[in-house]
Structure formats: C-alpha cells, structure tokens
Amino acid sequence: MILCRTIPELQKLTTEAHATGQSIGLVPTMGALHEGHASLIKACHQENTISIVSIFVNPTQFGPNEDYDKYPRSFAKDCQTAEKAGADIIFTPAADELYPSKDMTWVEVTGDITKVLCGRTRPIHFRGVTTIITKLFNLIQPDKAYFGQKDAQQVEVLRKMVSDLFIPVELRIMPIIRESDGLAKSSRNAYLTPAEKTATLILYKSLQKAKAIFTAGERNPDNILKTVQQIIESEPLSSIDYIEIHGLPALTPLTDIIDKTALLAVAVKFGNTRLIDNIILEV
Amino acid sequence: MILCRTIPELQKLTTEAHATGQSIGLVPTMGALHEGHASLIKACHQENTISIVSIFVNPTQFGPNEDYDKYPRSFAKDCQTAEKAGADIIFTPAADELYPSKDMTWVEVTGDITKVLCGRTRPIHFRGVTTIITKLFNLIQPDKAYFGQKDAQQVEVLRKMVSDLFIPVELRIMPIIRESDGLAKSSRNAYLTPAEKTATLILYKSLQKAKAIFTAGERNPDNILKTVQQIIESEPLSSIDYIEIHGLPALTPLTDIIDKTALLAVAVKFGNTRLIDNIILEV
Numbered sequence: 001m002i003l004c005r006t007i008p009e010l011q012k013l014t015t016e017a018h019a020t021g022q023s024i025g026l027v028p029t030m031g032a033l034h035e036g037h038a039s040l041i042k043a044c045h046q047e048n049t050i051s052i053v054s055i056f057v058n059p060t061q062f063g064p065n066e067d068y069d070k071y072p073r074s075f076a077k078d079c080q081t082a083e084k085a086g087a088d089i090i091f092t093p094a095a096d097e098l099y100p101s102k103d104m105t106w107v108e109v110t111g112d113i114t115k116v117l118c119g120r121t122r123p124i125h126f127r128g129v130t131t132i133i134t135k136l137f138n139l140i141q142p143d144k145a146y147f148g149q150k151d152a153q154q155v156e157v158l159r160k161m162v163s164d165l166f167i168p169v170e171l172r173i174m175p176i177i178r179e180s181d182g183l184a185k186s187s188r189n190a191y192l193t194p195a196e197k198t199a200t201l202i203l204y205k206s207l208q209k210a211k212a213i214f215t216a217g218e219r220n221p222d223n224i225l226k227t228v229q230q231i232i233e234s235e236p237l238s239s240i241d242y243i244e245i246h247g248l249p250a251l252t253p254l255t256d257i258i259d260k261t262a263l264l265a266v267a268v269k270f271g272n273t274r275l276i277d278n279i280i281l282e283v
Numbered sequence: 284m285i286l287c288r289t290i291p292e293l294q295k296l297t298t299e300a301h302a303t304g305q306s307i308g309l310v311p312t313m314g315a316l317h318e319g320h321a322s323l324i325k326a327c328h329q330e331n332t333i334s335i336v337s338i339f340v341n342p343t344q345f346g347p348n349e350d351y352d353k354y355p356r357s358f359a360k361d362c363q364t365a366e367k368a369g370a371d372i373i374f375t376p377a378a379d380e381l382y383p384s385k386d387m388t389w390v391e392v393t394g395d396i397t398k399v400l401c402g403r404t405r406p407i408h409f410r411g412v413t414t415i416i417t418k419l420f421n422l423i424q425p426d427k428a429y430f431g432q433k434d435a436q437q438v439e440v441l442r443k444m445v446s447d448l449f450i451p452v453e454l455r456i457m458p459i460i461r462e463s464d465g466l467a468k469s470s471r472n473a474y475l476t477p478a479e480k481t482a483t484l485i486l487y488k489s490l491q492k493a494k495a496i497f498t499a500g501e502r503n504p505d506n507i508l509k510t511v512q513q514i515i516e517s518e519p520l521s522s523i524d525y526i527e528i529h530g531l532p533a534l535t536p537l538t539d540i541i542d543k544t545a546l547l548a549v550a551v552k553f554g555n556t557r558l559i560d561n562i563i564l565e566v
Contacts, residue, residue, distance in 0.1 A: 007449070103394025105413075105447035111386025130388075138449040164388035166290070166421040 045086025061128030328369025
C-alpha cells in the first residue's frame with residue numbers, strides 16, 4: 001500500500017493508472033475507520049484495479065460549534081484497516097493543499113434535499129461535503145466512488161450533485177454495518193460512555209418496530225413517526241434532534257400516505273454525542 | 284461537422300474520442316458568433332484532434348432585468364462560422380437537459396474576485412457562468428478550453444474555479460479581437476444604433492490613453508482612472524457603469540502604486556447596450 005501525503009504524489013499514480021486504462025475506485029473517508037468503512041474498501045477492491053482511500057477530516061463540513069477539533073483521529077490504525085480491506089493507496093493531504101485559498105469555491109446542492117433532516121441543524125454541512133467530494137473527484141477521476149447508506153441524506157445529496165453537474169463517476173452505495181446488538185457503526189460511537197452506548201440500542205429498536213408496523217400495512221407517516229418517537233423517548237438518556245420520513249430518491253415530500261419507497265431517518269443525542277440512523281421503507 | 288442537440292449524442296462521440304486517446308478542445312459560447320469566437324475556434328482546431336463548440340444561451344448567468352430574451356440568436360450563421368473556423372462538433376442542447384432540476388446545484392466562486400467589476404451590478408452572473416462551465420467540462424472532459432480575454436473577469440473567475448476545484452482542464456485565453464476602429468468584438472454590438480456605434484470608439488481610445496500614460500511612467504491608479512473617466516465622459520452618449528483597476532492574477536487589491544501587472548477594465552452603457560472592455564497594464 002502506498003501512502004500519498006500530497007497532490008503531486010497522488011496524481012503521479014492516478015495519471016499513470018488512467019494512461020494504462022486501469023480502473024480506479026475511491027473511498028472518501030474522514031479516518032477513524034471502522035467496519036463500515038472496511039466494507040466500502042472491500043467492495044472498492046473487488047470492483048476496481050486500484051483502490052484509493054482518502055483520509056481527510058474536512059473542516060468545511062463542520063459547523064462552528066461542532067466536533068471538528070475532537071473528531072477521532074487514529075491514522076496508524078486506519079492504515080492497517082485500509083490495507084487489510086484491500087486499499088492500494090491512502091491519500092491524506094494537508095488542509096491547506098485541498099483549500100489553497102481563503103476565498104472558497106463552493107459546490108452547493110440547493111432545495112429541500114439539503115434543508116430537511118441534518119440540514120435543519122447543520123446548515124453548512126452538505127455544502128462542505130459536496131465541495132470536498134468534488135475536489136476529490138476532480139483530483140482522482142475515479143470510475144466508481146463508495147459511500148455508506150448510514151449517511152442516507154449525504155447519499156441523496158451526492159446523487160443529485162453527480163446528476164446535476166454530470167460528473168463522470170458511478171456512485172456505489174453500501175449497506176449500513178451494525179454492531180451485533182444493532183448500533184450502526186460510526187466513528188462518533190467512540191465518544192459514548194458505557195451507559196450511553198447501552199442507551200443507543202433504542203435507535204435500532206425503534207427503526208425495527210417502524211419497519212414491522214410498515215410491513216404489517218401501516219402507511220400513515222405520522223403514525224410511524226409517533227411510534228418511533230415514543231420508543232426513543234422511553235430511553236431517559238436520549239434527546240431527539242429529528243425523526244422524519246421522506247420520499248426516495250431525493251428526499252421528496254410524501255403525502256398523507258406512504259405510496260413510494262421512503263426513508264425513515266433519525267438523529268438523536270446521547271449526552272454530547274449526536275448519532276444518526278435510518279431505514280428504508282420499501283413499498 | 285456534426286451537430287449534437289442532446290447529451291447522449293454528444294457523449295457517444297466524446298466517449299469514443301477519449302477511448303481512442305484523441306485530444307478534445309472545447310469552445311463554450313452563447314452563439315451569435317463573431318470573429319472573437321472564430322479566433323478561439325481556430326486555436327482550438329490547431330491544438331486538438333477534436334474541436335467542440337457549444338452554443339447555449341445560459342439562462343442562469345442573466346439577471347432578471349437583463350437581456351436573456353433578446354440576446355442575439357443566429358444559429359444557422361453560427362454553424363457556418365464555427366465550421367469555417369475548424370469546429371468538428373457543435374453541441375447545442377436544450378435548457379432543460381442542462382438544467383434538469385429546478386433545485387439547482389451551484390458552483391460558486393466567492394470573494395472579491397466575483398464582487399468587483401461586473402459583480403457589482405450582476406451579482407448572480409458569475410455563479411451562472413461557473414455552474415454551466417462545470418457542467419460542460421464534466422460532460423465533455425476536454426483537454427483544453429478556450430475563452431476570450433475580452434471577458435477578463437470571467438477568465439480570472441474560471442482560473443480560480445479550475446484551481447480551487449482541481450478541474451483537469453487547461454484554460455487557453457485568447458486576445459481580444461477588435462474592429463479596425465478599435466471596438467472590441469461582442470455579440471451585444473448588434474444592439475447598437477449607428478450613432479451609438481460611433482460613440483463606442485471612446486472606449487478603446489480611453490484604454491489606449493491609459494496605456495500610454497502608464498508606459499510613460501504613471502503608476503498612480505487614481506490618476507489613470509481619472510484620465511479614462513474624463514475621456515469617456517467627453518462622449519455624450521456614454522454612461523459609465525465602472526472603471527476599475529485590479530491586480531492580476533485574481534483581481535487582487537492594488538496599493539497606491541501599481542507595482543504588479545494590473546487589469547484596467549471598463550463597463551459603459553451606450554443607450555440600452557452595456558459594453559465591457561479592458562487592457563492589461565504590464566509592469
């Protein structure tokens with residue numbers, strides 16, 4: 001596995017790969033790699049000649065009061081995880097190389113798709129995501145790029161960006177990886193105290209219940225939301241940020257009846273740690 | 284010359300070209316082609332295997348009170364001009380194919396670079412330009428793209444976008460083409476009455492005078508601006524929008540003394556027609 005810390009080092013390798021017709025897969029990450037990331041890297045390794053994992057904690061997607069400074073960093077361990085999963089290249093540039101100018105060029109997806117769900121409390125988050133991903137796409141020109149369904153809204157926003165701007169890349173979306181007890185793998189799980197970690201089990205439990213009543217025929221979104229809310233509120237350590245249902249693809253509004261595939265997504269704080277999770281309700 | 288009216292038609296050709304290693308040059312235009320455009324197409328033809336000219340009057344770069352509806356359209360003549368200059372492909376898509384969604388994904392260069400000069404009175408103009416050019420770059424993936432120095436601010440904004448987002452394209456900037464009397468070629472010259480057209484000669488005259496006093500040693504930007512202002516104001520049919528000097532590259536602020544290469548740029552209305560022109564003052 002090759003470690004590239006600068007753009008010229010990276011582009012020497014990608015230029016060679018493109019010139020010789022080798023396919024390139026990209027897994028963009030912020031490090032703190034867990035089994036969710038590993039599943040993306042494995043898929044990337046299987047489907048491409050060269051697998052590149054970027055590790056970059058992107059400052060522009062964090063709000064002023066968010067956890068940029070304390071976001072978990074574990075570079076040595078990340079390299080092991082990535083290599084074991086099949087990464088050929090790790091790209092880990094300095095922030096000032098990816099953001100050379102204080103006057104930014106932004107790539108921004110507008111509309112409800114970036115205003116609902118996490119967009120309500122994280123108004124600049126997706127602008128930061130779409131901007132950094134555009135930079136990585138342009139630098140690497142991957143054939144395929146891998147993202148996790150865990151970040152369901154990010155997936156829809158990136159799909160819209162790629163479609164609207166005609167970016168020549170195939171997005172590959174991989175399923176959520178969970179702990180055996182149901183907690184979705186997340187770098188932010190490292191923040192949880194043992195008591196909070198136990199409390200988080202309520203998330204998957206609530207989503208499973210929603211799926212069960214949906215499968216049993218419940219099609220009223222308000223009834224489903226109310227059920228999920230009641231279950232999560234039964235856990236004293238939880239504090240709900242949002243519980244929402246939107247149409248898929250593109251997080252379009254639903255009517256009174258769920259008559260198309262829908263995304264049920266939640267964001268809940270446990271102590272200072274805000275976790276997201278989701279489930280797809282397929283009609 | 285091949286005429287492509289849809290993205291699939293275009294991409295069939297560009298995919299083939301990329302697969303066989305042919306270089307592609309792109310000349311993005313809004314039609315109403317004149318000798319300025321022809322000079323870009325000729326350069327493109329000389330420097331690339333395949334020359335693509337896009338003809339698309341881009342709605343998102345016009346403000347609500349600007350001339351989108353009456354912008355000159357002369358498609359049949361444009362095809363002749365483009366073919367004569369060496370175009371291999373004309374790409375002229377419908378607006379709803381380039382803008383499939385009412386919720387836009389914008390590419391926006393921020394900072395003074397888009398706020399000075401035309402940015403003062405055309406606040407959404409450059410956002411529209413950078414967005415459509417990004418779409419064309421992604422669709423075509425040209426090796427080189429050609430723009431005229433006439434749109435000096437556009438050139439600097441696009442240079443910054445390409446640099447900030449690491450877009451894999453080489454920008455080729457071609458000199459201003461002028462009528463024999465000095466008027467810079469522009470599609471909007473078609474709007475001028477004969478009396479206005481005569482009056483516009485004051486623009487080039489004022490820029491030439493500025494260059495002369497600069498060459499003679501004048502380094503105070505205010506003195507140069509005053510000289511240009513007095514000359515343009517001597518023409519009764521003129522109405523000044525702006526006369527400004529900024530540092531190059533990137534339209535950075537100047538101090539009291541012009542101690543680096545600078546851009547002297549003007550926007551002046553003659554009747555309802557707003558024209559821009561510029562000259563580079565090279566230290």
